[in-house]
Amino acid sequence: MKVAVFGGTGFLGQRIVERLLDKGFEVRAVSRQTRRAITTVGSEAKAPEQVKADILDRSSIGPAIAGSDAVVNAVSLYVERGDLTFERMHVTAAADLASAARQAGVERLVHISGIGADPRSASRYIKARGRGEDAVRNSFADTIVLRSAVMIGPGDAFLTTLVRLVRLLPVYPLFGQGATRLQPVYVGDVAEAVSRLLADPIQDVSTFEVGGPRILRYRELVREIARTIGVHPILVPMPFAAWSALAVAAEFLPTPPFTRNQVDLMRQDNVTTAGMPGLPELGIEPRDIEQVIRMIEGTGIKTRA
Structure with missing residues (x-):
């Protein structure tokens, strides 16, 4: 089976490409940065085909998926910049890819979404994720939607940052009281889920939600990090x-450390829905967060830009 992975050089996309190659799939890594993919994914003996294309450019999508049996949309956007909005990336572009896949005769489409995706949400990000799922299914009816909790692993933009800050700061400011519930999932487990959905999809199930083995409140997560790396910061609630006020100021920076949208997301629980099929139904035992923290500590990888 030939699989085109959009976002093939991203945090999740690289892992999907690697996992598919290991399982004998013929893989096409689609990205705006093929040079990066060549240096970070695969090997001389087992490497993906590199295709340069932009999901935001409709004219480049068709050639990028030509001849593919399956397509994976692992493209993500967490910070809006100018006309690069959540709506444009997660709704319009995602629908364009789904439409092109249908027209090209692609057999399977896996669309990566997020836990809590809801077209009625007040959050622009969550709303776009929900609208995106609807738009994709309107274009490609048999789409498999994989909603992920916050993904973690070496080089991520969440846990790697927390580990560094918990080690650095003797006094650690929490979001509110630190009561928001999270279910972080190892990125490699999400990639494995994608590979299994492509190799052997479960009949009559089109939506999956994947999360880690433990649900932790934000303050519990910080304590878990501190315990694992052997530090003892003082946790201080911050309204x-x-x-939000700090985020307004930060958004004037070239690369803001956080945005108002991200602050809003930290107000909402990010856990899988009871009864929804996920990693257990795919035969995957999720990696515990302590293992992932130790992986991050072992690599010494800095937070990705």
């Missing part, structure tokens, strides 16, 4: 209003 969400203060975080």
Whole structure:
């Protein structure tokens, strides 16, 4: 089976490409940065085909998926910039890819979404994720939607940052009271889920939600990090209003450390829905967060830009 992976050089996309190659798939890594993919994915003996294309450019999508049996949309956007909005990336572009896949006769489409995706949400990000799922299914009816909790692993933009800050700061500011519930999932487990959905899809199931083995409140997550790396910061609650005010100022920076949208997301629980099929139904035992923290500590990888 030939699989085109959009976002093939991203945090998740690289892992999907690697996992598919290991399982004998013929893989096409689609990205705006093929040079990066060549240096970070695969090997001389087992490497993906490199295709340069932009999901935001409709004219480049068709040639990029030509001849593919399956397509994976692992493209993500967490910070809006100018006309690069959540709506444009997660709704319009995702629908364009789904439409092109249908027209090209692609057999399977796996669309990566997020836990809590809801077209009625007040959050622009969550709303776009929900609208995107609807738009993709309107274009490609048999789409498999994989909603992921926050993904973690060496080089991520979440846990790697937390590990560094918990080690650095003797006093650690929490989002609110630190009561938001999270279910971080190892990125490699998400990639494995994608590979299994492509190799052997479960009949009559089109939506999956994947999360880690433990649900932790934010303050519990910080304590778990501190315990694992052997530090003892003082945790101090900080009102969400203060975080939002800081985010307004931070958004004037070339690369803001956090945005108002991200602050809003930290107000909402990010856990899988009871009864929804996920990693257990795919035969995957999720990696515990302590293992992932130790992986991050072992690599010494800095937070990705």
